[in-house]
Amino acid sequence: MISVHPAKSDEWKTYRDMRLRALLDSPDAFGSTHEAESTKTDAMWSARIAAAASSGKDRVLFAFNRDDACGLIWCKLSSDEPAVADLFQMWIDPASRGMGAGRALLNEAVSWAESVGVNRVRLGVTAGDTPAMRLYAACGFRPDGALEPLREHSHLTVQPMSLALGPVGPTD
Template structure:
């Protein structure tokens, strides 16, 4: 059974472990690289989660398969455009893919964005016919602008996508 909830301040190790597994499992899906994040100190990971869980502008959501953490998504209200929210770091463990964790994470992220007054949600996804791209399209996200390099020195492209709230197929 899949459940999703906000991370707690003391769950920084769970977040760290999921994030590092995500970067190893799906290096072509993220703007950051495992090598860069693996060197971060425990204090940095702890601080990152503590700041997020006390912020009104951020929401870190974790997915669980029963009691085992199996996915994450980070949501943030835009500093430049308060009515816009951005989604980052979406990932589901390969062992639980196909069980609805991705859709559940996305649903909770979009619901949170709506609850804090966002009128649109934005994300970037590697430009390819992937399960992630198909999920975002199925949930109402649409391409929004030209693809851009995923990260410096990468041939991969990231497609910006957006969702006008109230139109999601959730």
């Protein structure tokens, strides 16, 4: 049974451990690296989650498979475009893939974005015919812009994608 809930300030260790596992498991899916993130102190991890939990502009979500944290997504209101939310750090533990955790995290992230008045949700996904790309497309995300480099010194590219929220146009 998959459930989703927002991260609380005192769950920074769960966030840290999941983020580091994600970077090891799927290094080609993220702009950051395990090498860069693993040097952060516990105080930095704690402060990151505390700031997100209290900001009102960030929403960190965990997916759980029964009692075990198995997925992560970070939602952030854009500072440049107030009607836009960006999704980052989406990852599902390999043992829980195919159980609906990714879709549950996306649904909860989009619901949060709608609840705070956002009209568009953006994300970037490593370009290719991958399970992540197929999930985002199945959830209504569409390519939105040119391919971009994943990070410096990488041959991989990222496809920006977005999902329009709310009324799309006339209904008659």
